[in-house]
Amino acid sequence: MSLLELSGVDKKFRGLHALSDVEMSVSEGEIVGVIGPNGAGKTTLFNVICGALKPDSGSVRFAGTDVTGRKPETIARRGMVRTFQLMRPFASMTVAENVSLAAQHHTRGAERLRDRAMEVVERVGLEEWAHRPATELPTAGLKRLELARALAARPRVLLLDEVLAGLLPAEREPVLDLLAELREQDGTTLVFIEHIMAAVMRLSDRVLVLDQGAVLATGTPDEVTADPRVIDAYLGEEPTPHADA
Amino acid sequence: MTDTAVESRREARSAGPAPPLRPQNRQFAVLAVLVLLAIPLPLILPSAQGAVAVRILIFLIMAVGWNIMSGFGGMFSFGHAAYFGLGAYTSAYLLVEHGVSPWVGMAAGMVVAAAVAMVIGYFSFRYDLKGAYFALATFAFAEMLRLVTTSSDAVNGAVGYQVPLIQGSSVWQMQFPAGSPAYFWIALVLAGGAVALSILFRHSPAGRYVVAIRDDELAAASVGAPVMRHKLLTVALSGAITAVAGAFYTQYYLFIDPQLAFGSSVSIEAIVTAVIGGIGTIWGPVVGAVIVGSLADVTATLLATPPEFLSFLQGRSGLDVILYAVMLILIVRLMPKGIFGTLADKFSERRRR
Amino acid sequence: MTATIDTDAPETRAPSATLAVLKRAGVVGALVAAAIAVALIQSGSGIVVWQSVVTGLLTGGLYGLIAMGLTLIFGVLDIVNFAHGALLAVAMFLSFGVVQATGLHPYLTMLVTVPALFLVGVLVHRGLLSGSGGATLENQLLITLGLSLLLENGLLLFFGAEPKNVGLPGETHLDVFGAVVAGSRLYAFAGAVALGLVLYWMLQHTRLGTAIRAVASNGPGAELVGINVRRIHTLTFAIGAACAGAAAALAVPLLSVTPTLGEQFNITAFVVVVLGGMGNVVGALVGGLLIGLVEQLTTIYLDGQSSLLGVFVVFVLVLFLRPQGLFGRRT
Ligand SMILES: Nc1ncnc2c1ncn2[C@@H]1O[C@H](COP(=O)(O)OP(=O)(O)OP(=O)(O)O)[C@@H](O)[C@H]1O
Ligand SMILES: [Mg+2]
Numbered sequence: 001m002s003l004l005e006l007s008g009v010d011k012k013f014r015g016l017h018a019l020s021d022v023e024m025s026v027s028e029g030e031i032v033g034v035i036g037p038n039g040a041g042k043t044t045l046f047n048v049i050c051g052a053l054k055p056d057s058g059s060v061r062f063a064g065t066d067v068t069g070r071k072p073e074t075i076a077r078r079g080m081v082r083t084f085q086l087m088r089p090f091a092s093m094t095v096a097e098n099v100s101l102a103a104q105h106h107t108r109g110a111e112r113l114r115d116r117a118m119e120v121v122e123r124v125g126l127e128e129w130a131h132r133p134a135t136e137l138p139t140a141g142l143k144r145l146e147l148a149r150a151l152a153a154r155p156r157v158l159l160l161d162e163v164l165a166g167l168l169p170a171e172r173e174p175v176l177d178l179l180a181e182l183r184e185q186d187g188t189t190l191v192f193i194e195h196i197m198a199a200v201m202r203l204s205d206r207v208l209v210l211d212q213g214a215v216l217a218t219g220t221p222d223e224v225t226a227d228p229r230v231i232d233a234y235l236g237e238e239p240t241p242h243a244d245a
Numbered sequence: 246m247t248d249t250a251v252e253s254r255r256e257a258r259s260a261g262p263a264p265p266l267r268p269q270n271r272q273f274a275v276l277a278v279l280v281l282l283a284i285p286l287p288l289i290l291p292s293a294q295g296a297v298a299v300r301i302l303i304f305l306i307m308a309v310g311w312n313i314m315s316g317f318g319g320m321f322s323f324g325h326a327a328y329f330g331l332g333a334y335t336s337a338y339l340l341v342e343h344g345v346s347p348w349v350g351m352a353a354g355m356v357v358a359a360a361v362a363m364v365i366g367y368f369s370f371r372y373d374l375k376g377a378y379f380a381l382a383t384f385a386f387a388e389m390l391r392l393v394t395t396s397s398d399a400v401n402g403a404v405g406y407q408v409p410l411i412q413g414s415s416v417w418q419m420q421f422p423a424g425s426p427a428y429f430w431i432a433l434v435l436a437g438g439a440v441a442l443s444i445l446f447r448h449s450p451a452g453r454y455v456v457a458i459r460d461d462e463l464a465a466a467s468v469g470a471p472v473m474r475h476k477l478l479t480v481a482l483s484g485a486i487t488a489v490a491g492a493f494y495t496q497y498y499l500f501i502d503p504q505l506a507f508g509s510s511v512s513i514e515a516i517v518t519a520v521i522g523g524i525g526t527i528w529g530p531v532v533g534a535v536i537v538g539s540l541a542d543v544t545a546t547l548l549a550t551p552p553e554f555l556s557f558l559q560g561r562s563g564l565d566v567i568l569y570a571v572m573l574i575l576i577v578r579l580m581p582k583g584i585f586g587t588l589a590d591k592f593s594e595r596r597r598r
Numbered sequence: 599m600t601a602t603i604d605t606d607a608p609e610t611r612a613p614s615a616t617l618a619v620l621k622r623a624g625v626v627g628a629l630v631a632a633a634i635a636v637a638l639i640q641s642g643s644g645i646v647v648w649q650s651v652v653t654g655l656l657t658g659g660l661y662g663l664i665a666m667g668l669t670l671i672f673g674v675l676d677i678v679n680f681a682h683g684a685l686l687a688v689a690m691f692l693s694f695g696v697v698q699a700t701g702l703h704p705y706l707t708m709l710v711t712v713p714a715l716f717l718v719g720v721l722v723h724r725g726l727l728s729g730s731g732g733a734t735l736e737n738q739l740l741i742t743l744g745l746s747l748l749l750e751n752g753l754l755l756f757f758g759a760e761p762k763n764v765g766l767p768g769e770t771h772l773d774v775f776g777a778v779v780a781g782s783r784l785y786a787f788a789g790a791v792a793l794g795l796v797l798y799w800m801l802q803h804t805r806l807g808t809a810i811r812a813v814a815s816n817g818p819g820a821e822l823v824g825i826n827v828r829r830i831h832t833l834t835f836a837i838g839a840a841c842a843g844a845a846a847a848l849a850v851p852l853l854s855v856t857p858t859l860g861e862q863f864n865i866t867a868f869v870v871v872v873l874g875g876m877g878n879v880v881g882a883l884v885g886g887l888l889i890g891l892v893e894q895l896t897t898i899y900l901d902g903q904s905s906l907l908g909v910f911v912v913f914v915l916v917l918f919l920r921p922q923g924l925f926g927r928r929t
Contacts, residue, residue, distance in 0.1 A: 052463055072466035081468065088464040090457045092525075094264070101457050102468035104450050110266050131263055153468045321736050372918040376735045377678040381868055382917050385910045388865065392907045509861070513743065520740055561758070563751035563857075570747035574726065577740045 003028045003189055004049070004080070004157055009058035011041075011048055011213075018044045020213045022058070026157070031183060031190040033204035033221070035197075037233060041213040042193045043085055046159050050082045051075045063156070077105055079156035083146035083163060085193070089134035095145055096121055096130040102152035117152060124148040125174060139166045147175070151182075158182065160192040164199055172199065179203060201225070209233070269448040272527055273441065279531070280437045287426030293542070295429060299497060301538030302432035303490050307511075308518035308530035309439040310487030315516075316525035317447060318479040319459030320366075321376070324383030325487050325515040327365075327390050328358040330506030332488025333495045334394065337406035347419040351492035355485035361386075362484030363477050370476050384509070391507035405502025408495060419496045428497055435493055439486050444527055446482060455479050487515065517573050523583025532585045536572070541565040619925055626924055630891065637898045645776050650894035652777040656787045658890020660849055662883035663790035664863050665870035666797055667841030673877020674814040674834040676735070677727060680742040682867060683860025684749035685839050689715050689846030690855045691753055697764050697850075704764050704850050705785070711843035719839030723832045746860070753857035761854035769851070782851040789848040793841070794883045801879065810834055814877060865906070869913040875923025885924070888912075 004026040011019040018041045026032050034042050047053040049060055051072040059068045067075050081102075090098050100117035107113050121130050124144040129137060134145060143163050150158055160179075164172050176199060182188040194200050200207060200221060207224040209216040211233045217224050224230055265271065287295045311325050335357045336350025345353075365386050374382050395403045414421040421427040446452040454475045457465040466472050495501045505511075514537065522533025544565040580587040637647050668682045692714055693707040726741050770781040801807035812820040813830045821827050853859060870889050874881025889909055896908025916923070 050467060052467070071472070072463065073469050073471050076467055076469040084464065084467075088461045090460040090464065092456060092460050097453075101453055101465070101470070104453065105469040108450075114266060149464075149468055321739065323739075368918055372921070374917060374921065377672075377739065378872075378917060378921050380678070380739060381872065382914065384865075385869075385913050385917070389907065389910045389914070392904045392910070396903050396907075513747070516740070516743070561755050563754035566747050566751040567755065570744045570751065573744035574741055574748070577737050577744070578726065581737060 002026055003030075003063055004191070005061040006049070007059055007061075009045075009048055009060065010056045011044055011053065012056055017213050019048065019055070022210075022213075022215055024208060024215070024218075026189060026191055028189055029183060029187055031179075031192070031203055031205050033200040033207040034191060034193045034210060035195070035200055035207060035224075036210035036216070040210040042210055043161055044213075045210065046082050046161055046193070049075075049159065050080060076153055079154070080159065081150045081153045081155035081157070082159035083150045083161050085161040085165070087139075087142040087146050089137070089142060089145055091133075091135050093134055094131050095126055095134050095137065095141075095148075098134050098145060099148045099152045102149045103154075106154055120148050120152045123151070124178065140168070140171050143167060144175070147178075155188060157189045157191065160190065160194075162193050162195065164194060164196050172196070176203060197225075267448070269444050272444045275528075276437060276440055276444065280433060283433055284430070287429040292424045295424060295426070297539050297542045299429050299432050300541075301534050302429070302436040303494055303497070304514060304518050304538040305436045305530055305534035306432075306439045306490035306493070307487055307515040308522065308533055309436075309443050310483050310485075310490065311515040312519045312524065312526075312530050313443055313446065313486065314362075314480050314483035316519060316529070317443075317452065317459065318455050318476065318483070320476065320480065321380045322383045322483075322512070323380040323509075323516070324385070324387030324512055325483075326507045326509060326511035327383070327387040328362060328484040328487035329491035329494070329511050329515070330387070330390055330394070330503075331358040331361060331484075332491030333501045333506040334400060334406075334491075335488070336492035337408065337495045337501050338400055340408065341406050346417050347492065347496050348417070351489060354488040354492045358484040358488035358491075359481035362480040366477050366480040367473075370473055384512070387507055387509070387512060391503050394503040394507060403503060405500065405505070406495070408499040410499070419493075432493060432497070435489055439489065440527070440531065442482070442486065443530075447527060451475055451478060517569055519583075521569070521572055521576055521583060523586030523589070526583065526586050526589065528589075529583045529585040533583070536584075537569055540569055544568060622924060626888070630888070633891070633895055637895050641898050647898065648775065649777040650898060651891065652774055652779060653783075654891040654894035655887055656779065656783045656890070657893070658887035659787035659790035659883070660845065660852075660886070661863075661866050661870050661889050662886020663793055663845045663848065664842060665867040665874065665882040665886055666794060666879050667838035667845075668867050669871045669874060669877055669882040670797070670841070670879060671835055671838035672871060673879075674810055675727075675831050677738045677742070677835070678735070678868075679835075679838070680739060680864065681722070681746040681749065682742075682838075682842060683862075683864030684746035685715060685718065685860070686842040686846055686863055687753060687855075687857055687860035688718070688749055689843040690850055690853070690859065691757060691762075691857075692843075693847050693850045694762050694764055694855050704766060705789075705847055707850070708844055708847035711847050712840045713843075715843030715846075716836045716840040719836030720832055722839070723835035727835070728828060728831060746864070750857050750860065757857065759856060761856045763854055764850045766851035780852075786848040786852060790845070790886075791883070793844055794879065797837075797841070797879055806830075806833065862906075866909060869909050869916075872913065872921070873916050873924055875925050878923060878925060881923055881925045888924075 002025040004024070006022055006024040009019055009022040022045065034045065036042050044053065048055045051067070051070050051074070054069040059066055061067065062075070062078060062080050067078070067080075090101065093101070096114070096117050099120050100113050103113060103116045103120070107116050118127070118130065121127055124147050126141060126144050126148060129141060134142075137145060143166060147160070147163055150160075164175060167175065179190060179192070180203065183190060192203070204221050206218060207221050208218045209224055209227075209230050216233060217227045217230055219227070286298055290298060307325065307329060310328065311322060315321050332351065332354035335354035336347050339345035339350040339353060340347055365383065369379055369382055394400050400406075408420070411418055411420050414425065414427065416427070419431065447456075454465065454470040455478075457470055458472055458475060462472060491506065518533035518537045519530050520533070521536055522531065523529025548561060548564060576583060582590060634647060634651060637650065638644065641647055664682070664686060668679055671677055671679050671682075689711045692711050693704060696702055696707045696710050697704055722745065726745065727738060766782045772779050772781060772784060801811060809820070809825050809830050810833070812823070812825055813827055813834075817827055820830070866889060870882055870885040873888060874883070874885030889912070892908045892912050893905040896903060896905045900907065
């Protein structure tokens with residue numbers, strides 16, 4: 001049985017059909033890459049999954065229960081945690097405080113909370129920033145902070161929105177290693193939005209391609225990259241999704 | 246991350262000292278020292294200054310209350326007069342109409358204020374009122390309470406309540422001879438309690454959630470911070486503390502009416518005190534209260550015997566408010582973190598270098 | 599990436615079409631008619647209700663006039679100007695002073711109050727509100743709050759609290775189908791409507807108006823097409839203040855001039871602004887009329903209650919249920 005399951009998810013912004021009839025299913029322990037051109041609706045998909053937006057219709061099921069339209073905090077506490085593409089640190093806090101806040105709902109006591117937070121901070125390699133204001137972090141640091149905060153919340157499913165964007169190639173490696181390790185060691189299920197194809201190819205078990213709000217294709221990385229419709233979409237030509245349906 | 250990479254970066258940049266695990270301990274210690282230092286004040290100060298000291302403490306309680314909601318919580322209230330007034334009226338009503346002790350009245354006032362704050366808060370949050378709209382809504386509720394009390398015979402309308410005088414003094418009735426140091430000590434206990442509560446709250450898991458929600462509501466919710474519950478908790482606590490100030494005010498000045506209780510100047514005093522001292526800090530309200538609370542007295546003395554060039558102002562009123570208005574504008578423009586907040590920043594920056 | 603719209607933000611509502619606005623105007627009209635009908639039943643006297651309606655509308659015109667400046671400032675600069683009432687009080691004192699000193703007709707003091715308040719507006723915006731220190735909403739609230747305290751208490755300090763009165767030369771009372779109306783009220787109302795039209799025309803048909811509307815709807819975009827946004831902000835703030843100057847000259851024969859008179863108008867003006875939709879000049883005029891009516895009807899419905907209570911009830915309902923105002927759309 002799948003851990004996360006979307007069926008018939010639809011979302012409109014004014015006239016814009018941001019998500020149309022999206023079906024998606026993620027099994028426990030899987031790593032799923034989500035790709036698609038800019039404005040395809042990837043972030044909107046995460047917003048709907050995590051309760052930041054209510055879908056107009058359709059349902060989101062997580063671990064066997066319907067979580068459609070539930071509050072973001074409820075969904076996060078059940079184990080589905082996301083990061084933000086445009087980083088949203090708690091501006092008045094240090095890096096460590098940002099992280100420990102996310103651990104608060106499952107860890108009590110100042111010492112244990114600090115230890116948990118520092119563990120995560122070290123895991124993403126931010127230890128020398130730990131006690132500095134989060135706003136002083138450079139972009140790459142903020143991306144890691146997003147990751148650290150989500151990890152500290154103990155996710156069963158981790159939804160990552162372009163955590164590699166803005167990182168130098170050398171900075172990407174450790175993050176990719178960490179993601180792989182998350183699955184191996186912690187058994188975390190990953191859904192990640194990414195534009196950097198090399199990373200998608202390397203990490204994903206399965207790839208879901210979104211275009212103009214609709215699922216254009218799903219399959220293994222190799223299947224998807226060989227799909228002519230996907231190539232079309234990425235070349236920026238007017239896709240003809242129904243031509244061969 | 247390889248160990249060597251980490252090591253080399255450690256050398257390149259110092260991480261700075263880790264903050265204390267429980268910063269509240271130091272703050273409690275400072276508070277204890279301040280309270281101890283303040284205890285002998287009413288015995289030392291001349292009685293006029295004693296009254297100023299009591300007023301400072303009342304301002305302090307109000308500013309602490311406002312700061313919890315608007316500083317820590319970031320929900321800018323323009324209507325804290327509502328909670329001050331509810332504290333004042335609940336205790337006055339229970340005392341005058343039913344002979345209930347002001348202490349019990351104070352507790353009842355806290356409950357009423359907290360409940361009203363939660364109702365107002367619930368609707369404001371439910372309908373997603375933010376920023377200016379929220380400020381205007383809180384203002385409207387305070388004004389409505391003022392108008393309703395003014396025209397309700399059940400609470401003496403525009404006349405308000407006079408606290409019945411008793412013979413001698415009684416702690417249970419919270420009444421002492423005029424100028425008695427007991428008023429100051431009671432206010433000190435209440436204000437100290439308010440500050441202690443704000444320290445406790447700020448460093449509790451709930452308080453940290455509240456600050457995170459202020460910083461970024463969606464980000465906080467996305468790591469599991471229950472938003473609505475914590476906002477309601479914040480406004481309730483804030484309202485309850487402000488109600489204490491109202492209840493004590495009534496006992497101290499022995500009189501309350503709708504304008505004194507619910508007038509917009511009450512809300513403004515709470516705001517200005519907290520902002521001048523330092524919004525969102527523990528000690529800001531303390532600093533602000535000392536300044537704003539004593540300003541009226543300083544200007545009154547100044548205007549009673551003005552220096553030559555100000556002689557035309559003799560006997561006029563308004564100068565104290567002008568001074569704190571100027572101070573408010575200058576502080577917002579030049580040091581938006583307030584006097585305490587700015588100094589604290591300077592200090593911690595220096596220590597990091 | 600930072601320049602793109604924050605797509606993580608919660609959604610926005612769909613815009614409503616002109617038809618919807620018309621429909622809502624119909625609903626509002628029906629509500630008003632119903633409210634008047636209830637008042638008729640309650641008081642049982644047609645002439646009392648008619649007098650209330652006329653008084654309400656005339657006073658409401660004045661509210662609308664005061665609120666126009668406020669709503670303009672809010673719509674374009676996103677500033678909630680708590681000092682608007684205090685600016686009105688300053689203008690009133692100015693008008694009073696000019697009448698005292700020169701014996702000028704009160705309405706003609708507009709020749710002084712409007713430019714003076716315009717100048718004050720320029721100074722306040724340049725000196726206090728623009729630039730980084732005035733950036734956040736809270737800071738702007740606090741600065742304008744401080745300014746209002748400063749102005750009001752400055753007036754108090756220098757002129758004292760005794761009310762001052764300016765009579766209208768040749769004041770008459772007119773009979774409007776049975777309702778008695780002071781001439782000064784009627785003139786003020788006419789002036790309010792005229793000024794509202796001038797302002798509307800200026801916004802719709804002049805270069806400056808076009809620039810103001812461009813800045814209001816999209817600041818960065820306006821900057822790109824070569825509009826000096828900071829200058830437009832200053833001008834708008836000054837025009838908003840000048841509206842208070844005009845309102846002061848029109849209202850000075852009607853009111854007792856006191857340092858704190860602005861307070862009460864401030865409250866009403868905010869209600870009117872929210873009711874009409876923040877930034878909507880015509881909405882402000884309509885909102886003003888409605889609030890004038892609500893005030894008068896409240897005194898019929900709730901005997902002994904302050905007329906302001908009804909105003910606040912309406913205010914809270916609008917804030918919660920239609921924060922975009924009766925005619926605005928959510929942005
Ligand atoms: N809150 C919103 N209100 C209105 N429109 C929105 C909102 N959020 C997203 N959109 C629109 O929906 C479409 C999909 O946006 P989304 O952010 O989901 O794209 P994306 O696939 O994440 O793009 P990118 O790769 O640039 O991050 C875009 O056209 C965007 O402008
Ligand atoms: Mg995106």
